[in-house]
Amino acid sequence: MVMSPLALWLVLLLAGLLTYALRLSFIAGWRYLRLPPLLRRALRFVPVAVLVALIVPDLLRPAGPVDLTLDNHRLIAGLLAMAVAWRTRNVLLTIGVGMAALLVLQAIQ
Amino acid sequence: MANARTSFLAGARDELPILLGVIPFGLIYGISARAAGIPPLIAQSMSWLVFAGSAQFVVAQLVGAGAPAVVIIATAFVVNLRHLLYSASIAPFLQHLSGGWKALLAYLLTDEAYAVAILRYQQPSVAHKRWYFLGAGLALWATWQASTAAGLILGTSIPAAWPLDFALPLTFIALVIPSIRDRASVAAALMAAATVLLAGSLPFNLGLIVAALVGMGAGLAVEAAGARSRPARRDPPTPEESPAC
Numbered sequence: 001m002v003m004s005p006l007a008l009w010l011v012l013l014l015a016g017l018l019t020y021a022l023r024l025s026f027i028a029g030w031r032y033l034r035l036p037p038l039l040r041r042a043l044r045f046v047p048v049a050v051l052v053a054l055i056v057p058d059l060l061r062p063a064g065p066v067d068l069t070l071d072n073h074r075l076i077a078g079l080l081a082m083a084v085a086w087r088t089r090n091v092l093l094t095i096g097v098g099m100a101a102l103l104v105l106q107a108i109q
Numbered sequence: 110m111a112n113a114r115t116s117f118l119a120g121a122r123d124e125l126p127i128l129l130g131v132i133p134f135g136l137i138y139g140i141s142a143r144a145a146g147i148p149p150l151i152a153q154s155m156s157w158l159v160f161a162g163s164a165q166f167v168v169a170q171l172v173g174a175g176a177p178a179v180v181i182i183a184t185a186f187v188v189n190l191r192h193l194l195y196s197a198s199i200a201p202f203l204q205h206l207s208g209g210w211k212a213l214l215a216y217l218l219t220d221e222a223y224a225v226a227i228l229r230y231q232q233p234s235v236a237h238k239r240w241y242f243l244g245a246g247l248a249l250w251a252t253w254q255a256s257t258a259a260g261l262i263l264g265t266s267i268p269a270a271w272p273l274d275f276a277l278p279l280t281f282i283a284l285v286i287p288s289i290r291d292r293a294s295v296a297a298a299l300m301a302a303a304t305v306l307l308a309g310s311l312p313f314n315l316g317l318i319v320a321a322l323v324g325m326g327a328g329l330a331v332e333a334a335g336a337r338s339r340p341a342r343r344d345p346p347t348p349e350e351s352p353a354c
Contacts, residue, residue: 019160049301
């Protein structure tokens with residue numbers, strides 16, 4: 001049974017408030033949330049660590065369990081995309097080649 | 110000589126290829142929100158009230174599955190915890206800005222805008238970075254509103270077999286590869302990858318945040334080990350040393 005519209009609005013507003021609070025947290029409160037120098041140096045790795053953590057499950061576990069075989073089309077296409085990104089540093093090319101690779105692999109099965 | 114306008118346009122332009130990956134994701138969200146029975150107005154409002162793709166997608170699925178409100182809110186919160194890290198990592202560069210700028214840029218702090226903006230902020234002696242961030246962030250915002258709306262309207266007329274969602278990890282790959290420049294970053298990447306696979310069974314998507322923290326720790330460890338065995342290289346400029354931006 002779907003939630004009532006009112007309940008949905010409340011969920012939405014709360015989720016939105018919490019999300020904005022997370023985003024605003026250090027930006028507004030940097031002076032008050034004193035981070036030790038060690039943690040501040042660690043922040044340099046946020047982009048790499050988070051992006052990798054977002055990418056890897058999509059490539060290695062598209063259907064649930066970890067799939068390292070050649071049947072995992074997303075893994076192959078993803079590795080190809082990484083190679084393209086490494087060589088060209090071109091976002092459009094990376095996305096294009098990766099998507100094309102996936103479609104081709106899925107077509108030839 | 111760069112000015113606010115050229116920086117703004119540069120941000121929007123640099124964000125454009127990433128929008129290629131975001132559009133399919135927006136469509137998919139719209140489709141799932143409809144499938145979950147969420148009224149279109151509410152589903153679209155999530156796109157600017159929450160404005161976080163993966164959280165919106167998860168919320169739609171949980172609503173469709175009849176999950177209790179508390180679970181939905183808690184899950185959305187945990188899924189979005191990584192924005193705390195984004196905030197901490199970009200905050201030093203924004204400290205000199207007015208409250209209005211901070212409030213606005215914080216609102217626009219999505220994965221995709223952050224990934225582009227932080228690369229710019231880490232470059233020394235480029236001015237008007239807040240305009241760059243604004244350009245990237247607004248380009249993403251507008252595209253997100255439009256693509257989620259399109260998904261809500263088009264609904265199931267988009268073939269389910271199209272692997273639209275793959276565009277998003279491809280976009281992240283395009284963004285992350287150039288930022289893996291030294292041994293410490295490689296360590297961070299490898300440990301984050303290993304951890305997210307091992308921690309996959311954690312509830313509420315906690316695996317993501319744990320993997321991020323482990324990756325950061327690994328990067329720090331390798332960086333510290335490298336510093337001990339080598340004389341100190343010239344560090345990148347701290348935010349305080351950068352010109353007004």
